[in-house]
Amino acid sequence: xxxxxxxxVAFVRETQIPPAPPPTMETGAIKxxxxxxxxxxxxxxxxLVSIYFIYQxxxxxxxxxxxxxxxxxxxxxxRDVLQGVTGGCFSVLTDRWNQLLFGFQYPSEFYxxxxxxxxxxxxxxxPVLFFDLPRKLLIFTGLYPFIAYWLIWGGTIxxxxxxxxxxxxxxxxxxxxxxxxxxxxxxxxIVAAFLTWWLGGYVxxxxxxxxxxxxxxxxxxxxxxxxxxxxxxxxxxxxLPFGILLALGRQSDMPIIKWICVVxxxxxxxxxxxxxxxxxxxxxxxxxxxxxxxxxxLRVIIMITMFASAYxxxxxxxxLAALPKGQYEAADSLGLDYPQAMRLIILPQALKISIPGIVxxxxxxxxxxxxxxVISMFDLVGMIRGPIxxxxxxxxxxxELFSFAALLxxxxxxxxxxxxxxxxxxxxxxxR
Amino acid sequence: xxxxxxxxxxxxxxxxxxxxAIEITKMNKWYGQFHVLRDIDLxxxxxxxxVICGPSGSGKSTLIRCINALEEHQAGSIVxxxxxxxxxxxxxxxxxxxxxxxFQHFNLFPHLTILENCTLAPIxxxxxxxxxxxxxxxxFLEKVKIPDQANKYxxxxxxGQQQRVAIARSLCMRPRIMLFDEPTSALxxxxxxxxxxxxxxxxxxxxxxxxxxxxxxxxxxxxxxxIFMDAGQIVEQNEPEEFFNNPKSDRTQxxxxxILGH
Ligand SMILES: Nc1ncnc2c1ncn2[C@@H]1O[C@H](COP(=O)(O)OP(=O)(O)OP(=O)(O)O)[C@@H](O)[C@H]1O
Ligand SMILES: [Mg+2]
Numbered sequence: 001x002x003x004x005x006x007x008x009v010a011f012v013r014e015t016q017i018p019p020a021p022p023p024t025m026e027t028g029a030i031k032x033x034x035x036x037x038x039x040x041x042x043x044x045x046x047x048l049v050s051i052y053f054i055y056q057x058x059x060x061x062x063x064x065x066x067x068x069x070x071x072x073x074x075x076x077x078x079r080d081v082l083q084g085v086t087g088g089c090f091s092v093l094t095d096r097w098n099q100l101l102f103g104f105q106y107p108s109e110f111y112x113x114x115x116x117x118x119x120x121x122x123x124x125x126x127p128v129l130f131f132d133l134p135r136k137l138l139i140f141t142g143l144y145p146f147i148a149y150w151l152i153w154g155g156t157i158x159x160x161x162x163x164x165x166x167x168x169x170x171x172x173x174x175x176x177x178x179x180x181x182x183x184x185x186x187x188x189x190i191v192a193a194f195l196t197w198w199l200g201g202y203v204x205x206x207x208x209x210x211x212x213x214x215x216x217x218x219x220x221x222x223x224x225x226x227x228x229x230x231x232x233x234x235x236x237x238x239x240l241p242f243g244i245l246l247a248l249g250r251q252s253d254m255p256i257i258k259w260i261c262v263v264x265x266x267x268x269x270x271x272x273x274x275x276x277x278x279x280x281x282x283x284x285x286x287x288x289x290x291x292x293x294x295x296x297x298l299r300v301i302i303m304i305t306m307f308a309s310a311y312x313x314x315x316x317x318x319x320l321a322a323l324p325k326g327q328y329e330a331a332d333s334l335g336l337d338y339p340q341a342m343r344l345i346i347l348p349q350a351l352k353i354s355i356p357g358i359v360x361x362x363x364x365x366x367x368x369x370x371x372x373x374v375i376s377m378f379d380l381v382g383m384i385r386g387p388i389x390x391x392x393x394x395x396x397x398x399x400e401l402f403s404f405a406a407l408l409x410x411x412x413x414x415x416x417x418x419x420x421x422x423x424x425x426x427x428x429x430x431x432r
Numbered sequence: 433x434x435x436x437x438x439x440x441x442x443x444x445x446x447x448x449x450x451x452x453a454i455e456i457t458k459m460n461k462w463y464g465q466f467h468v469l470r471d472i473d474l475x476x477x478x479x480x481x482x483v484i485c486g487p488s489g490s491g492k493s494t495l496i497r498c499i500n501a502l503e504e505h506q507a508g509s510i511v512x513x514x515x516x517x518x519x520x521x522x523x524x525x526x527x528x529x530x531x532x533x534x535f536q537h538f539n540l541f542p543h544l545t546i547l548e549n550c551t552l553a554p555i556x557x558x559x560x561x562x563x564x565x566x567x568x569x570x571x572f573l574e575k576v577k578i579p580d581q582a583n584k585y586x587x588x589x590x591x592g593q594q595q596r597v598a599i600a601r602s603l604c605m606r607p608r609i610m611l612f613d614e615p616t617s618a619l620x621x622x623x624x625x626x627x628x629x630x631x632x633x634x635x636x637x638x639x640x641x642x643x644x645x646x647x648x649x650x651x652x653x654x655x656x657x658x659i660f661m662d663a664g665q666i667v668e669q670n671e672p673e674e675f676f677n678n679p680k681s682d683r684t685q686x687x688x689x690x691i692l693g694h
Binding site for chain 1: 529
C-alpha cells in the first residue's frame with residue numbers, strides 16, 4: 001500500500017517522450033456534410049428549408065438570366081423576341097452601354113481618355129496598396145492625379161502642370177522651414193502653394209491657346225459610372241489624410257486646434273450627406289463672389305470629402321485610443337519629436353487597428369456617390385433613372401438596369417473588402 | 433563576510449567620478465491637488481549606480497519619469513548633463529536622446545522587427561546612416577545575447593528577451609544615463625536573472641544608472657547608493673551595506689522587514 005503511494009507521489013522521469021506527429025484529421029466530403037449540415041434534427045431541418053429556398057430562387061433567376069436577350073434596340077423588340085417566355089432584356093445594357101459608363105454627354109470620340117485613366121488607376125494604386133512593390137512606382141502615383149485630370153477633362157496641359165507645381169513649391173518650402181518648426185513649415189507650404197496657383201493662374205490664362213492637345217470637356221458632361229468612380233476615388237483618397245489630421249487635431253494639446261476639430265467633426269457627422277450635397281449645389285453659390293464659376297464636381301467632392309473625413313477621423317480616434325500609453329512614452333523617451341512619433345510609431349499601429357472601420361467608411365462613401373443623382377448629376381443611378389428609363393425605347397426595364405448597377409457596385413465594394421482582409425493578414429505581426 | 437565577497441570587491445572597482453550627471457534641487461510635483469513629490473534633492477555623479485526603492489505609490493516612477501520629462505515638475509529644478517529641464521521642446525528632446533529609459537512593460541514597438549526597433553531612433557533622431565545604425569544595433573543585440581532574433585517581431589519573443597531588446601534599443605542611442613523603472617517586475621524568476629545580468633554588465637562598464645527595483649540582491653551587488661522613498665520624499669539614502677544591515681529610519685526598517693522577511 002505504502003509502496004504504491006510512494007510511487008504515485010514521488011515521480012522521476014527517466015526517459016524523454018519522443019515528439020510524435022499530431023493525429024491526422026479525418027477528412028472527406030461525406031464526413032463534412034454529415035458534421036456540418038445534418039448533425040442534429042434542427043440542423044437537418046434548417047438545411048432542408050434552405051435547400052428549398054435556394055431551389056425556388058434558382059428556378060426564378062436562372063431562366064431570367066439564361067434566356068436573356070442581348071441584341072435588340074428597344075423594349076418592344078425584346079418582348080417580341082421573348083414571346084412571353086421569362087427572360088431578361090439585357091439588350092438595354094448593350095444598347096446603352098456607353099451611356100451607363102460615361103453619361104450621355106461625354107463626347108464618344110473621347111471615350112478612350114477616361115478608359116485610359118481607369119487603366120492607369122490600377123498602376124497608380126498598386127504601390128500604395130501593395131507595399132512590397134518597388135517604392136519608385138510611387139512617383140507615378142504622385143503624378144497620376146494630374147495625368148488623370150488632364151485625360152478626363154482635357155484642356156490646356158498647363159493647368160495640371162500648374163497644380164503640380166504648386167504642390168512641388170509647397171513641398172520645398174516645407175522642407176526649408178520645417179527645421180525651424182513644424183507649424184511654420186506646414187503653414188508656409190500652404191501659403192506658398194496658394195501663391196503659386198494664384199500667380200500661375202494669370203500666366204496660364206494669358207498663355208493658354210484655344211486649340212489644345214486634348215479637347216476640353218466641361219464638368220457637366222461627366223456622367224455614368226465614370227462619375228461614381230471619379231467621386232469615389234478622389235473622395236476616399238482625400239478623406240483618409242484629412243481624417244488622420246482631424247483625429248490628431250482632436251487629441252491635440254492646443255485648445256484652438258482641438259476645438260476646431262471637435263466642432264467640425266460633430267457638425268458634419270450630425271448632418272445628412274444629402275443636405276450637404278444640396279448646399280454644394282445651391283447654397284454655396286450665394287457665398288461666392290458673383291461671376292466666379294466654381295465647378296460643381298469640385299463642390300461635390302469637397303462636401304463628400306468633408307463628410308467622409310469626419311467619419312474616418314472618429315474611426316482613427318478609436319484606433320489611437322486603443323494604443324497603450326506606453327507606446328507614446330517609449331517614442332518620447334527615445335527622443336522622437338511629435339511628427340516622427342506619430343508617423344513612425346503611433347499612426348502605423350492606430351491605422352492598422354482602424355482598417356475595418358476605414359474600409360467600412362470607404363465602402364459606404366463609394367455607394368453614397370450615387371446620391372449626387374438627386375442634385376441632377378447623371379451618375380450611374382442618375383443615368384438609369386433619368387435618360388434611360390425616361391426614353392421611349394426602354395421605359396420600364398427596371399430589373400435589368402438596377403441589377404446591373406448593383407453588380408457594378410458590388411464588384412468594387414467586394415474588391416475593397418477582400419483587399420482589406422488581405423491587408424490585415426499581411427500586417428499581423430503582433431499577438432502571435 | 434560581505435567584504436570578502438568577490439562581487440563586492442568588484443563593485444568597489446567600479447569608478448565613480450565627481451562629475452555631476454543629474455542635479456535635482458527642491459523639486460516638487462503635483463497631480464492636480466495631490467502632492468506626489470516633495471522637495472526632492474538628489475545629486476547623481478557620473479558612473480553612479482543608484483537603486484530607488486520604497487512602497488507602492490511612494491512616487492518612485494514619477495521621480496524617474498520627471499528626469500526625462502515624461503512627467504512635468506512644477507517647482508524646483510532638474511539639470512541633466514548640464515541642460516536644465518524646462519518646457520522648451522528642444523531641451524526636452526536633447527535630454528531624452530541622452531537619457532535611455534526602460535519600462536516595466538518593455539514598450540517595444542510591435543509593428544517593427546527587433547532590428548528596426550533598435551535602429552529607428554538612431555536613424556531618425558541622430559540621423560545615423562542606416563547601415564551604421566544596423567551595425568550598432570547588432571553590436572548591442574549581441575551584447576544582450578539575442579543577435580539571432582534580430583528579424584523577429586517583439587510578439588515572438590519571451591518577456592526576458594523583450595526586456596533585453598528594450599535595453600539594447602536604449603543603448604543604441606548611446607545614452608550617458610540609463611533609467612530603469614521596475615524592469616524585472618513583469619517577468620518570471622528565470623527571466624529576471626537574464627535581465628539583471630545584462631544590467632550588471634552595463635553597470636560594470638561604468639554606465640550611470642538609476643534603477644527603481646525591488647531586487648535587493650541586485651541592489652547589494654551593483655548599487656553604490658540605495659535610496660528609500662516614502663510618501664513622495666526621500667526618506668533615507670546610504671551605501672547598500674549600511675542601508676540593508678543598519679537602516680536608520682523606522683519606515684525603512686519596516687519596509688525592509690516586509691520585503692526581506694517573508
Ligand atoms: N497620472 C496620474 N494622475 C494622478 N495621480 C497619479 C498619476 N500617476 C501616479 N499617480 C499617483 O502618484 C503616486 C505615485 O505614483 P508612482 O507611480 O510614482 O508610484 P510608484 O512608487 O512608482 O509605485 P509602484 O511601486 O506601484 O510602481 C501614486 O499615489 C499614484 O496614485
Ligand atoms: Mg512605479
